[in-house]
Amino acid sequence: MSTATRTVVITDPVGIHARPAAEFAQAAGSSGCSVTISKQPGAAGVNAASILSVMGLGVKGGDTVEIVVTGDDAENAADSLIHTLTKGE
Numbered sequence: 140m141s142t143a144t145r146t147v148v149i150t151d152p153v154g155i156h157a158r159p160a161a162e163f164a165q166a167a168g169s170s171g172c173s174v175t176i177s178k179q180p181g182a183a184g185v186n187a188a189s190i191l192s193v194m195g196l197g198v199k200g201g202d203t204v205e206i207v208v209t210g211d212d213a214e215n216a217a218d219s220l221i222h223t224l225t226k227g228e
Contacts, residue, residue, distance in 0.1 A: 142209045143217035146180050147224060154199035157190075159224065164190040166223045172210025174220065180205040187220070 149155060155163070167174040168188035175184025178196045184207055185192035198204055204224070208217040 140210060141213045142207065143213040144205060144207050145217045145221050146203055146205045147221050148203050149198055149200055149224070152200035154202065155193060155196070155204075155224070157194065160193040161190050163220065163223050164188055164193050166220055170208070170210070170216040170220065172208045172213055172216045174209075174216070175207045177205045177207075179203055 151159070163176075164187060167176075174187035176187040176193060176196065177184040178198055180203060182205070184205070185196060187193060187206060196204075206217060206220055206224075208220065210216060
C-alpha cells in the first residue's frame with residue numbers, strides 16, 4: 140500500500156460548495172483508497188468520502204486544500220481526485 144499527498148489552491152470563488160463537494164466525495168468513495176482532505180496542508184483531515192465532512196471544512200476560493208490518499212493505486216487516485224476538484228475552474 141502506498142500514500143500520495145497533493146495540495147491544490149481552490150480558484151473557484153465560491154469554493155467547494157454542494158455540487159463539487161458531492162462529486163469529490165463520490166469520487167473519493169469510489170477510488171478504493173482511504174482519502175482525507177484538509178483545509179490547509181498539515182492540518183487534520185476529514186473523511187473525503189463524506190459530503191458533510193467535505194462541506195463542513197468551509198473551503199472558500201483561494202484556500203489551499205490537501206488530500207492524502209492511501210491505497211494500492213494512491214498516486215493515480217490522488218491525481219484523479221485533484222482533477223475532480225479543479226475541473227470546473
